[in-house]
Amino acid sequence: MKEYVLDEPLTEGFLKFLGHFGTVKTLDKLRKPYFSFEKELFISIKGFTGDYNVEVRYRKEFQDLVSDYFHLLLFYEREGDRGVSQLKGIEDSIRDKMKVRLGTSHGNGS
């Protein structure tokens, strides 16, 4: 688990971007709007919209493959729609490595 302190607060736009890559859950009625992001085999993220802090957990067995994934999400969000397709391409190559490691076809789907 890693906690990151960002130089900008987390936005709803970032959550929308996350939605292209995994399951985003939001709880909006709280004192602070909570969100979680779950991407099977990759990472899970917990935080609050508007906060600078975010908690990221990596899957232990693939940590070496996905340790940059959170940074990639932050980077490609700035690219808009183009960023979605570019990051999906990177994801595919990461999945290929996961498949080799697992020796199965497990790992499909975001």
Place this chain on the structure above:
Amino acid sequence: MNPEPQETQPPFIYLNNAATTWPKPAEVLEEVATCLRLPLHEAGRTTGNGSIDYPSAAREALAAFFHAGPPEHFIFTQNATDSLNLLIHGFAKKTGMPFHAITTELEHNSVLRPLTALKQDGVVKLSIVPFKDTRVNLDAIKQVICPETRLVVMTHGSNVLGSVQDIRPVAEYLHTNDIFFIVDGAQTAGHIPIDLSDIPIGAFVFTGHKALFGIPGIGGFFITDPDAVAITRQGGTGTDSQTLTHPFDMPMRFEAGTHNYPGIASLYAGIRFITRTGQDTIEKKTMDLTRTFIRELKLIPGITIYNENPDLPVVSFDIAGIENHEAGFILARAYNIIMRTGLHCAPLVHEQIDEGKGCVRASFSYFNSVEECRVAAEAIREVAESADR
């Protein structure tokens, strides 16, 4: 409001006292500072004018507090886990042959893991007794006792359900049948009066950093018959230094190396604080807080409380529609309320109560207030109302 220490109160509500009590009484912090300001008084090794023999003073305080003795039969360790490892592995070594051991589903991993390690090594055949309505009764233990049974290890108080086990009949039965009985008092020591003078247990384990108000890193155990447990640690004791074998004298038999003096000083002061304040007063306040919190929780739709009548200030619950780790994260980060989530190192309890997924646990100390209970319950209400159901 918390009576003390006012100046160190940050703006959060701490409800994780079953793990480690916080804050510590001012006199505990002062005693630790005093201990560190003075040269250490190491009996048999180093003495100095004005030094305090904290190990001896704390052993006497423990003996008076638990109504057991002699004081030299109170052994200092790092914590309850350390005590249990020393006792369980030491008992197995002393027994010197495979045997049958019994424990319960209520146990912490500090009991389950040492016993499982012995099982994997072929030293122990292990029976794990189920609990019913938060308790393990003697009949359930009797059912699994066999001629090879030599050891029973049982929690006194569940760190998840807050239930206190009636150890007296178990101790009496096991004593009659010559079965060594280790009681894990990590959750009860300091919370409830414990009189070991007439309960025939083999060993009673405690830790300093919970309800005894010491700092982390100090714990111990009381042992009635030291010959039942083999020495598993050897080293310097300040006595019999000319011999290369570890001395059998108590308490050195189970203590090697330099003591944790600040920890022992904190334990000494923690017991003094409890005695001065009155254990009944502390117990009444923490249980009143617990009942207040439970009353508030019961008014919230979607909350499942796993034991509505705990004997200890421990309340474990689930919020429908939200994972316990998410609830803990939200309560901590959005409301500044610190609770414990997950399995609480007691996986077998959770297999029974929540299919192994874990829960949220609030646990109270003398330094919590009714207002904190209400604020925490209101925060939980907001979390529960926001959850998907």
